[in-house]
Amino acid sequence: MENSVSLRPLSGTQFVLEANGYTASIASIGASIRSLQYHGRNLIVPFDADQVRPFFRGAVLAPWPNRVVDGRYSFGGVEQQLSITEPLRGHALHGLVAWLDFAVVRQTTRRLVLGAAIEAQPGYSHRVTLEVAFALDAGGLRTTVTAANAGPTAAPFGIAPHPYLVAGDGRVNDWTLELPARQILTVTPDRLIPLHLRDVNENDLAAFDFRAPRTINDTFIDHAFTSLDRDEEGNATVRVTTSAGSGVALSWDGECPWVQVHTADQPTPAIDRIGLAVEPMTCPPDAFNSGVNLNVLEPGGSAGASWTIRAID
Numbered sequence: 001m002e003n004s005v006s007l008r009p010l011s012g013t014q015f016v017l018e019a020n021g022y023t024a025s026i027a028s029i030g031a032s033i034r035s036l037q038y039h040g041r042n043l044i045v046p047f048d049a050d051q052v053r054p055f056f057r058g059a060v061l062a063p064w065p066n067r068v069v070d071g072r073y074s075f076g077g078v079e080q081q082l083s084i085t086e087p088l089r090g091h092a093l094h095g096l097v098a099w100l101d102f103a104v105v106r107q108t109t110r111r112l113v114l115g116a117a118i119e120a121q122p123g124y125s126h127r128v129t130l131e132v133a134f135a136l137d138a139g140g141l142r143t144t145v146t147a148a149n150a151g152p153t154a155a156p157f158g159i160a161p162h163p164y165l166v167a168g169d170g171r172v173n174d175w176t177l178e179l180p181a182r183q184i185l186t187v188t189p190d191r192l193i194p195l196h197l198r199d200v201n202e203n204d205l206a207a208f209d210f211r212a213p214r215t216i217n218d219t220f221i222d223h224a225f226t227s228l229d230r231d232e233e234g235n236a237t238v239r240v241t242t243s244a245g246s247g248v249a250l251s252w253d254g255e256c257p258w259v260q261v262h263t264a265d266q267p268t269p270a271i272d273r274i275g276l277a278v279e280p281m282t283c284p285p286d287a288f289n290s291g292v293n294l295n296v297l298e299p300g301g302s303a304g305a306s307w308t309i310r311a312i313d
Helices: 203-208
Strands: 014-019 022-027 032-038 072-075 078-081 103-107 111-118 128-137 140-149 155-157 176-178 181-187 194-199 222-228 236-241 247-252 258-262 276-281 295-297 302-312
Touching: 014 111, 014 128, 022 128, 022 140, 032 140, 032 302, 140 155, 140 295, 181 203, 236 258, 236 276, 247 276, 295 302
Parallel strands: none
Antiparallel strands: 014 022, 022 032, 072 078, 103 111, 111 128, 128 140, 140 302, 155 295, 176 236, 181 194, 181 222, 222 258, 236 247, 247 302, 258 276
8 A cells, every 4th residue: 555645855844935036945944945046046055855954054043153162151150061063173053943843924925934942951041932034026035033032031142044155157166255344253273263353454364355356266264254344224245256247145134243154165076165155143153152242132032133145147
């Protein structure tokens, strides 16, 4: 007898939004943007619906983006130890949301709202609810994340997305990057532990100065940037383009004063530098320890941020 049970894809329930030449596929695990195309052209590195999402592609990162060094921090006078989820470097990486299964709150052909909760647990003894809204129109795919503290005590909190942008044919080395950041957070070469905030126009950091658009070539980047130039509406924009001028842009609001950029270097040639990770962040790496730009959600309090991915045609 044939098995009539329809198996759900490994990446969770699938949702498709379509508008103005854009098609976005959203997976419920991690509220992940599984693929985003403009007239059939990939704007991010996609992954298959029945695939365990690789490298946090398209996921929402919360209640902290990036790393908590050694997984240890103190908050409210209490020492906390998070699970080590980046074993090679010994850190707690990218929060607790990436593997949550989000449920539908509202859905139309162009808009989707998903919800989930971070439950109190060892290392993060807080309950925080999340709503992730996706809206697709002629301006691209806009994501808005809203977090609310549903617990009895104040909670540290940060948000970021994790798309790998694709300009077009070729790889990261072939593309031109425009990154409107005047400062970079330097890190140790082995464990990427934050060190010092410095200006990108210093001589030994000139390789990281992409304020004027230029080809990435073989530059290795896995750093957080800040002091961002913004437009009249308060948005910062990173642009990644091909030699022909087409590509992709990611813009974000003032709630994210930081952006992590990573050239996605991998030892496997087939996936080495196939997309540029651009992660607008509400706080820098290891903010649970430094306290820099860290949101503290009081009971009943909320915070949020938004960003938009669009095609450069």
